[in-house]
Amino acid sequence: MKIAPFKVEEWMNRYETGAKYNIAETCVDSVTLDEFWDLAGIDKGRFWEDFCRRRLTYGDIEGRPDFLKGVSSLYRTIRPEHITPTHGAAGANHHVFYSLIEPGDRIISIMPTYQQLYSIPASYRADVQILHLRQENGYLPDLKELERLAVPKTKMICINNPNNPTGALMSGEMLRKIVRIAEKAGAYLLCDEVYRHLTQDDGWCESIADLYEKGISVSSMSKVFSMAGLRLGWIASRDAELKRSFLSHRDYNLISCGMFDETIAGLALQHKEKLLERSRALVRANLDLLDQWILREPHVYYTKPQAGTTALVYYDFDMSSYEFCERMYQETGAFVTPGDCFEEAHSMRIGYAGSPQILEDGLQAVSRFIRILEKEGVPVCRK
Ligand SMILES: Cc1ncc(COP(=O)(O)O)c(C=O)c1O
Secondary structure, three states: OOOOOOHHHHHHHHHHHHOOEEOOOOOOOOOOHHHHHHHHOOOHHHHHHHHHOOOOOOOOOOOOHHHHHHHHOOOOOOOHHHEEEEOHHHHHHHHHHHHHOOOOOEEEEEEOOOOHHHHHHHHOOOEEEEEEOOHHHOOOOOHHHHHHHOOOOOOEEEEEOOOOOOOOOOOHHHHHHHHHHHHHHOOEEEEEOOOOOOEOOOOOOOOHHHHOOOEEEEEEOOOOOOOHHHOOEEEEOOOHHHHHHHHHHHHHHOOOOOHHHHHHHHHHHHOHHHHHHHHHHHHHHHHHHHHHHHHHOOOEEEOOOOEOOEEEEEEOEOOOHHHHHHHHHHHHOEEOEEHHHHOOOOEEEEEOOOOHHHHHHHHHHHHHHHHHHHHHOOOEOOO
16 A cells, blocks of 8 residues: 655654754653652552553553543543544554545545645545645634535544644634534544643633544644653544444554553543643743744744644745755754645744753754855745
8 A cells, every 4th residue: 555655754753863952843841750750749669569560461452441531531521431542643543544434535634734634544545635724824724615625425524733733723613613514514523632732821622522423533642741652542532333443443453552551641641730730831931932032033934833832933045944954953953844744845843842951952053054044145035
């Protein structure tokens, strides 16, 4: 089966581990287990004593009860039995398509977003229609355009909220309007919600699974809870037929998730308020840092994110984003992601949720690179 190269992941795989200033990362600064024990007040010795006594079986095939309970607490209407654990949100998105999509199915996906949402259905020979998110609309979908694309019998609409890479946030009101469009077309509505809860303002961030019977929420422990190393995610949906299909397909590719991962995730979700507080404090303080830098640096501009961990930052040099980012990496050590990984020319995605020091040093390195380009007299073009 042919599939388009996953541009952002290929880029990250190539440079991530050797990066001097990694400001391409999208997770909120990952925690060590020791940091987590301290944050949650868990007795480390007791934990290991208990865990080391357990046999390493397949564990709970449909998910460890305390993990499922923790996940359900992130929603209004989702109960433990509505959740399917997966191998990260990447595994969850893939699993949704693997379980539901057939050749010829009409799928609508926003762009820019995480490439899985359009390239996987395309690889299953679905008829993929793109709904472009435009900067002049604050990267929010044009609902008239969505209505036009969502003809009867559309199989699925794929969105991502908050959005990677732009940091745009759809309100509950907008999500309800999208639900009405999906309902009219009879379509499933998949929402990749890995950055949900990472808002700049307090307040409840709606999930599609609470708003729509055929809504499918995908999320994970990676971003909000800073535990990408668990490789644990989930699909949440109230549709019982869907759940059966997810479980049946899961027997072929997963069987169960790791019992260590689910145990740690269950504990993390028991202490979710503390992790959330840490994550929100980081994304809020760091976005201020980024915003100050944007204001000071004349060659860059952006639409300030409302949520999530990433910003799409445009530069005005007449240079492709791959060339810009590769040269910057080689000459200064600053590592960001080329906008062309998201089909957004003349831009770079900056992940601002890591350590504040790395963000500051990384942005200074970007500024040093901009000074180099100025000195070289690279022509400037404003979009
Ligand atoms: C929107 C989006 N979905 C899914 C993923 C994959 O996350 P996970 O680590 O849970 O597999 C990412 C990772 O960058 C992402 O940005």
